[in-house]
Amino acid sequence: MKYRINPQNQDELSVLGFGCMRFSRDEKEVEKQIIYAIEQGVNYFDTAYIYPNSEVVLGRVLSKGYRERVKIATKMPPYSIKKYEDFDRIFFTELKRLQTDYIDYYLIHMLPDTTVWNRLIRLGIHDWIKEKKKKGQIRNIGFSYHGGRDEFIQLVDAYPWEFCLLQYNYLDENRQAGVEGIKYAAGKGLPVMVMEPLRGGKLVTNLPKEVESVWNNAHVKRSPAEWAFKWLWNQPEVTVVLSGMNSMEMIKENIRVASETEINAFTDADFNLFKQVKEILDKKIKVPCTGCNYCMPCPMGVDIPTCFSCYNDMEIEGKLASRGKYIMQTSIKNKPHNASLCVKCKKCESHCPQNIKISEEMTKVTKAMEGVTYKPLRFLIKKVMRLDK
Template identity: 75%
Template sequence: MKYRVNPKNNDQLSILGFGCMRFPRDEKEVEKQIIYAIENGVNYFDTAYIYPNSEAVLGRVLAKGYRHRVKIATKLPPYLIKKYEDFDRIFDEELRRLQTDYIDYYFIHMLSDVNMWNRLIDIGVLRWIEEKKQKGQIINVGFSYHGGREDFIKIIDEYDWEFCMIQYNYLDENNQAGKTGLQYAAAKGLPVMVMEPLRGGKLVTNLPKEVYKIWEKAHIKRSPAEWAFHWIWNHPEVTVVLSGMNSMEMIQENINAASQAEANSFTEEDYEVFNKVGRILKEKIKVPCTACNYCMPCPMGVDIPTVFSCYNDVEIEGKLMGKIKYLVQTSLKTDASNASLCSKCRKCEIYCPQKIAIGDELEKTAKKMEGIFYKPARYFIKKFMKL
C-alpha cells in the first residue's frame, strides 16, 4: 500500500480509501473484507449518516480492536439540520453507531453551492464545529461537493477547511470542481479526497466496445478499473481515492493497484492510451463543452458548463441517473441554475472557443432534462431540504 501525507497534519493516509456506502448484506463477509483491507494497509474508511446501516456495521467491526489503526470519515447531512440542536442530535447518534468518541475526518455532506453552507452558518455551525474541535470530538472538518466549479472555489474561500472531497475521474476532468478545483484546493494546502473514481462502476461496465479494445492492446496489462485508478493517482494533488468495494476480489485488485501507483509517473504511452479513449468517448458527447467557463457568468444564472456536463452524462449514466444528477447539481440550490432559465440573449456565445450555439443547446437540454415531473420534484425536495 502506498501512502500520501496530509499537508495539514502529517497524517499518513492510504491512497486507497474504503468507501462504505455499498456494503454487502452479509455482515460476516463485510467484517472479513474490512479486516483484510486493514491488514493490507487501508487506513481510511468513509461512511455517512445517510448510508443505510453503514456507520453501525463499521463501528461494530472496528470495535474489535481496529479503531486505533484507522481514520474514520463520516458526514453531516445539511438538509436534516433545521435548528442548532440538530447538530448534536445527528453527531451523537453517529458516535454511538461508530462506537467511538471522536471522528477523524468530518464532512459537511453534499454541498452544491455556497448558499447551502451559509444557511448552516446562520443556524450556528461555526460555533458548533469549534465546540467539537475543542472537545477533541472532531479532529478535522471538511466538505464533500456536488456542483459547479465557481461555487466550489467560493466554498473553499469561505472557511478555513482542513480537507475536501470531489468527484474526479478521467471523464470528469472538466466537470463539477474538475481539475481546476482540484489544483485550487491543493494550492490552498488542502488534502483532496476523490469519490466516484469509476462513476459507480460505469467506467468498468458501461463503456463502448472500442474502449475495451484499447485497454486490451495497451502496453501495460491493466483492467479498466486499474487504468482509471492509476489516472487519478497520477495527480499529486490527490490524497485519497475512495472505492466502494463490496467483494474480496475487488478489494484485492484495488489494493494491488494501490501498491504500485505513483504520482507523476505516466509516460507518453500512458497518456496516449487515454487520448485514444477520450476520442472515442467524445463521439458520444452531445455538446462539445470543455468547461472553460469563458461563457460565464450567465446574466440569467444558468450554470452553463454544469448543465452541459449533466446533459452529456446521460449517454454514460443513463436517463434516470443523468436526470437525478441534473436535479442535484442545477436545481437543489438556493438559486437554481438550470437550462430553462436561459433567455437566449446569446451573449455567452461570443466568448465560446468551441463556437457552440449555447442558446439552442440549452433549449435542447431543457427539453431533455426538465420533463413534467421536474418542477414538482424540485419544489418538494427543496422544501424538504429548506433551500
C-alpha cells in the same frame, strides 16, 4: 500500501480509501473484508449518517481492536439541521453508531453552494465546530461536493476547511469541479479525497467496443479500472481515492494496484491512451463542451457547463441518473442555474472557443432534462433538504 501525507496535520493516509456506502448485506462477510483491508494497510474509511446501517456495521467491526488503526470519515446532512440542537443530535447518534468518542475526518455532506453553508452559519455551526474541535471530538472538518467549478472554489474559500471530498475521474477532468478545482483546493493546503473514480462503474462496464479495443491493445496490460485508478494516483494533488468495495476480489485487486502506484509515473504513451479513450467517448456526447467556462457568467444565472455535462452524461449514465444529477447540480439551490432560465441573449456564444450554438442547445437540454416531473421533484427535494429557507 502507499500513503500520502496530510499537509495539515502530517497524518499518513492510505491512497486507497474504503467507501462504505455499498456494504454487502452479509455482515460477517463485510467484517472479513474490512479486517482484511486494514491488515493490508487501508486506513481511511468513509461512511455517512444517511448510508443505511453503514455506520453501525463499521463501528461494530472497528470496536474489535481496530479503531486506533484507522481514520473514520463520516458526514452530517445539512438538510436535517433545523436548529442548533440538531448538530449534537446527529453527531452523537453517529458517535454511538460508530462506537467511538471522536471522528477523524468529519464532513458537511453534499454542500451544494455557499447559500446552504450560510444557513448553517446562521444556526451557529461555527461555534459548534469550534467546541467539538476543542474537545477533540472532531479532528478535521471538511465538506463533500457535487457540482461546478466556480461554486466549489467559493466553498473552499468560505471557511478554513481542513480537507474536501469531490467527484473526480478521467472523464470528469474538465467537468464538475474538475482538475482546476482539485488544484485550487490542494494549492490551499487541503487534502483532496476523491469519490466516483470509476463513475459508478460506468468507466468499467458496458464500455464502447472502441474503448475496450484501446485498453486491450495498450502497451501495458491493465484493466479499465486499474488505468482509471492509476490516472488519479498519478496526480500529487489527490490524497485518497475512495472505492465502494463490496467483494474480496475487488478489495484485493484495488489494494494491489494502490500498492504499485506512484506519483507522476505516467509516460506520454499512457497519456495518449486516455486521449484516445476520451476522444471516443466525446464523440458519443451531444454537445462538444470542454468545460472551459469562457461562456460564464451567464446574465440569467445558467450554469452552462454543468447543464451540458449532465446532458452529455445521458449517453453514458442513462436518462434517470443524468436527470437526477441535473436537479442536484443546477436546481436545488436558492438561485437555480438550470437551462430553462436561458433567454437566448447569445452573450455566451461569442466567447465559446468551440463555437457551440449555446442558446439552441439549451432548448434541447431543457426538453431532455426538465420534463413534467421536474418542477414537483425540484420542489420536494428543496423542501426535504431545507433549501427553501
